[in-house]
Amino acid sequence: MTDMPLSPAASVPDRKPASLLEQDARTKARNAAEKRFRLYGVAAIAISMIALVVLLATILTGGAGAFRQTYLNIPVALDAAVLDPKGNRDPAEIAKVLTLSYGKVLDAAVEATVARHGIQIEGLSEKDIDNLISKEASAQVRNRVLANPDLIGQTVEFDVLTGGRIDGFFKGRVTMDSAARDSNTSPQQLQLAQELADRGEIVTRFNWNFLTNADASDQRPEAAGVGVAILGSFYMMLVVLVLAVPIGVAASIYLEEFAPKNRITDIIEVNISNLAAVPSIVFGILGLAAFINFAGLPQSAPIVGGLVLTLMTLPRIIIPTRAALKAVPPSIRDAALGVGASKMQSVFHHVLPLATPGILTGMILGLAQALGETAPLLLIGMVAFIRDYPAGLPSGLFDPASALPVQVYNWTQRSDPAFIERASGAIIVLLIFLLCMNVLAIWLRRKFERRW
Amino acid sequence: MPLSWALFASFLLAAAGYIVGRSRAFASAGPDVRKLHSRPTYHGYSVALTALLPALAVMAAGSILRLSGVLTVEAMPVAGVVALIAAIAGLGLGVMRIGQEYQARNVVERMVLGLLMLCSLIAIVTTAGIVLSLVFETGHFFQLYDWKTFFFGTEWTPRFQGNSQLGIVPLLWGTLYVSAIALLVAVPIGLFAAVYMSEYASRRVRGFVKPAIEVLAGIPTIVYGLFALITVGPLLRDYFAQLLGLGNSGTSVLTAGLVMGIMLIPFVSSLSDDIINAVPQSLRDGALGLGSTPSETVRQVVLPAALPGIVGAVLLAASRAIGETMIVVLGAGASAQMSLNPLEAMTTITVKIVSQLTGDSDFNSPETLVAFALGLTLFVITLALNVVALYIVRKYREQYE
Numbered sequence: 001m002t003d004m005p006l007s008p009a010a011s012v013p014d015r016k017p018a019s020l021l022e023q024d025a026r027t028k029a030r031n032a033a034e035k036r037f038r039l040y041g042v043a044a045i046a047i048s049m050i051a052l053v054v055l056l057a058t059i060l061t062g063g064a065g066a067f068r069q070t071y072l073n074i075p076v077a078l079d080a081a082v083l084d085p086k087g088n089r090d091p092a093e094i095a096k097v098l099t100l101s102y103g104k105v106l107d108a109a110v111e112a113t114v115a116r117h118g119i120q121i122e123g124l125s126e127k128d129i130d131n132l133i134s135k136e137a138s139a140q141v142r143n144r145v146l147a148n149p150d151l152i153g154q155t156v157e158f159d160v161l162t163g164g165r166i167d168g169f170f171k172g173r174v175t176m177d178s179a180a181r182d183s184n185t186s187p188q189q190l191q192l193a194q195e196l197a198d199r200g201e202i203v204t205r206f207n208w209n210f211l212t213n214a215d216a217s218d219q220r221p222e223a224a225g226v227g228v229a230i231l232g233s234f235y236m237m238l239v240v241l242v243l244a245v246p247i248g249v250a251a252s253i254y255l256e257e258f259a260p261k262n263r264i265t266d267i268i269e270v271n272i273s274n275l276a277a278v279p280s281i282v283f284g285i286l287g288l289a290a291f292i293n294f295a296g297l298p299q300s301a302p303i304v305g306g307l308v309l310t311l312m313t314l315p316r317i318i319i320p321t322r323a324a325l326k327a328v329p330p331s332i333r334d335a336a337l338g339v340g341a342s343k344m345q346s347v348f349h350h351v352l353p354l355a356t357p358g359i360l361t362g363m364i365l366g367l368a369q370a371l372g373e374t375a376p377l378l379l380i381g382m383v384a385f386i387r388d389y390p391a392g393l394p395s396g397l398f399d400p401a402s403a404l405p406v407q408v409y410n411w412t413q414r415s416d417p418a419f420i421e422r423a424s425g426a427i428i429v430l431l432i433f434l435l436c437m438n439v440l441a442i443w444l445r446r447k448f449e450r451r452w
Numbered sequence: 453m454p455l456s457w458a459l460f461a462s463f464l465l466a467a468a469g470y471i472v473g474r475s476r477a478f479a480s481a482g483p484d485v486r487k488l489h490s491r492p493t494y495h496g497y498s499v500a501l502t503a504l505l506p507a508l509a510v511m512a513a514g515s516i517l518r519l520s521g522v523l524t525v526e527a528m529p530v531a532g533v534v535a536l537i538a539a540i541a542g543l544g545l546g547v548m549r550i551g552q553e554y555q556a557r558n559v560v561e562r563m564v565l566g567l568l569m570l571c572s573l574i575a576i577v578t579t580a581g582i583v584l585s586l587v588f589e590t591g592h593f594f595q596l597y598d599w600k601t602f603f604f605g606t607e608w609t610p611r612f613q614g615n616s617q618l619g620i621v622p623l624l625w626g627t628l629y630v631s632a633i634a635l636l637v638a639v640p641i642g643l644f645a646a647v648y649m650s651e652y653a654s655r656r657v658r659g660f661v662k663p664a665i666e667v668l669a670g671i672p673t674i675v676y677g678l679f680a681l682i683t684v685g686p687l688l689r690d691y692f693a694q695l696l697g698l699g700n701s702g703t704s705v706l707t708a709g710l711v712m713g714i715m716l717i718p719f720v721s722s723l724s725d726d727i728i729n730a731v732p733q734s735l736r737d738g739a740l741g742l743g744s745t746p747s748e749t750v751r752q753v754v755l756p757a758a759l760p761g762i763v764g765a766v767l768l769a770a771s772r773a774i775g776e777t778m779i780v781v782l783g784a785g786a787s788a789q790m791s792l793n794p795l796e797a798m799t800t801i802t803v804k805i806v807s808q809l810t811g812d813s814d815f816n817s818p819e820t821l822v823a824f825a826l827g828l829t830l831f832v833i834t835l836a837l838n839v840v841a842l843y844i845v846r847k848y849r850e851q852y853e
Contacts, residue, residue, distance in 0.1 A: 034745040037746075042648065044640070045649070045665075048665055049661070055679050251572035255572055275575055281806070282827055284809075289585030372673070374674040378809075383810055409778070423678055434670060
């Protein structure tokens with residue numbers, strides 16, 4: 001029967017023998033489908049690229065403002081009668097004078113500056129003039145006076161922070177229209193600010209304070225910075241580095257090199273791959289229940305955050321470490337064993353050093369992930385408002401601190417839109433750290449990676 | 453902190469033990485060091501470890517007893533002293549054992565192996581910790597609150613003065629709605645991107661696009677959350693919801709879903725990329741050889757062969773979507789309601805865990821403890837998805853190996 005023509009062939013309608021140069025309808029349809037399919041692929045990639053670009057662009061443009069800050073340069077007459085009522089220049093006495101008194105001195109200084117330039121604006125109230133500067137300014141002046149009591153009685157030039165709305169005006173966030181609807185500012189105030197800027201009294205310049213200042217209260221976004229958050233994140237990364245890396249590497253060595261194939265190691269392996277996929281917030285619940293409620297460690301402390309992130313990062317370090325160990329060819333182990341090394345010696349003297357670049361890469365990427373993690377830290381109280389720097393190591397690990405991603409979240413919950421700018425700025429700082437870590441990881445991989 | 457001093461002292465003792473042990477080993481070997489069973493450094497390590505390990509064990513036991521309330525704070529210096537005595541005793545024992553016949557290397561290697569094993573058990577301890585803390589507090593919650601109302605209640609109105617309605621159904625609805633939108637965005641885009649990159653893209657395009665998509669994967673979720681809050685949310689509200697008259701809220705299910713979809717694109721695409729690349733080339737060659745176009749090969753040969761793996765990848769993505777927190781906290785809103793309108797704010801399990809557990813919380817009220825029950829539900833759902841997905845992926849991998 002094999003010689004018989006396949007029967008369905010007869011049922012196919014006779015097709016005109018088409019020219020080789022001309023496609024028939026079916027081929028055209030197939031080629032069109034092919035083109036469409038390719039187009040879908042290109043579209044998918046284009047969408048992801050556009051999403052990436054838009055995401056980064058909005059964060060960068062939104063956050064760039066946080067790195068610039070508007071200052072008002074005014075001569076302040078530090079009135080001895082107000083700031084040192086007893087007149088004996090005793091630092092303890094001066095310290096008793098509250099920021100409120102400094103506020104009055106500053107208000108007078110601002111009004112004097114406006115009067116000196118002879119700026120006349122219709123409908124400008126005294127409140128508008130006084131609110132030109134930040135509420136933080138009085139603390140700024142007070143700190144400088146406390147550091148140097150001899151300044152009292154003199155007239156000193158100060159670069160004080162301007163208020164958040166004025167700052168926003170020079171960055172384009174606040175406009176005359178929005179000011180008219182805003183109870184915290186007025187078009188007249190902005191006009192005044194513009195006049196002062198034209199005379200060179202208000203300047204906008206790079207804002208180092210954003211990187212060093214602590215968080216500030218709701219009313220003064222212009223003074224808020226990420227200093228405490230950076231330090232808190234750094235402490236946590238230190239804890240993760242000290243705990244997760246040795247434990248993770250040790251566990252990987254055991255599982256990859258020594259573990260017998262049995263039920264227990266099987267359970268451990270399934271466990272690790274599952275832990276890597278457990279939602280991060282569940283680790284936060286674990287941290288709250290185990291480290292804070294059970295072990296009694298303090299809330300908001302970097303040590304707790306570090307421990308939680310350690311548990312979360314462990315599987316993410318173990319998986320690449322095992323891959324790196326697996327990539328070392330067995331011939332290395334055999335050679336070591338052949339010249340009389342013990343199994344342990346072959347691993348620690350030969351396999352581990354050869355796997356180091358891969359392990360380091362995995363470690364850095366694991367740390368980078370831990371650095372950006374937010375959700376578990378919210379649950380262990382790191383979202384609290386923290387004004388003070390934690391102490392140095394090691395006791396600083398137990399002091400309340402913030403963390404970069406949590407600081408971002410914290411600022412998004414504030415009502416003043418100026419905090420959104422700060423949040424984007426903090427994200428830029430975070431992304432720069434992540435970029436550095438990733439570049440380092442890629443560089444390590446490129447430089448030391450060996451193909452066997 | 454006397455325990456930290458004890459820790460410091462035992463490390464010093466261990467270091468001293470290493471030096472003493474090594475020199476004793478040299479001394480016992482006499483002029484010919486080859487008479488020793490092990491190299492002198494191993495004798496040093498053995499002394500150091502016999503000094504350090506008992507002390508660490510005592511300190512660990514002390515801390516655990518302290519945490520479980522058996523020991524008081526006043527007893528901790530005593531524990532420190534005991535630890536120090538253990539270290540000294542260990543040191544003495546270690547030094548005494550040194551001799552030509554003493555198999556220091558074997559002893560050290562056994563101890564190191566034990567340590568390695570201990571480290572690998574931490575993964576199990578973590579899981580046990582998660583399960584225990586969740587189950588324990590959830591049990592506590594169900595003593596205060598009826599479990600039927602929790603699982604089947606359709607109202608979520610926690611009040612801190614008591615008498616709250618804590619039904620999980622609206623939260624579950626929000627979670628599934630957001631996740632479904634996210635998967636609708638991520639799966640087609642991620643899959644097509646993976647197909648294009650593995651089947652069509654030239655080396656140069658691949659070398660540029662693949663890292664760029666990986667950048668998306670490396671961006672922390674809080675960044676996506678902020679993006680949802682300040683860009684996508686207002687955009688959808690102003691140009692979509694208000695024009696269609698469907699809502700007036702900056703946070704919405706669609707906002708969170710879209711942004712989460714973007715976040716999941718690299719996840720889906722890199723997993724599918726691996727899976728598609730694992731399909732043997734011979735299958736493709738066969739299909740192409742029979743005259744199918746590349747797209748027909750992909751649709752009729754490669755994708756069906758990779759289907760189980762892709763299903764696994766989608767399940768993993770779903771588990772990520774359900775457990776994702778920051779995007780929904782900032783993008784989806786906080787009002788627990790069940791509605792079909794994707795432009796309304798709804799809330800998810802993770803959002804409510806955050807809101808019930810942040811701030812001052814009283815761990816005896818059902819309003820706080822409900823977070824643990826929510827956490828357990830979340831853990832069980834994601835665990836089930838992960839187990840099934842990992843099983844499928846693993847099984848699929850074996851098929852072509």
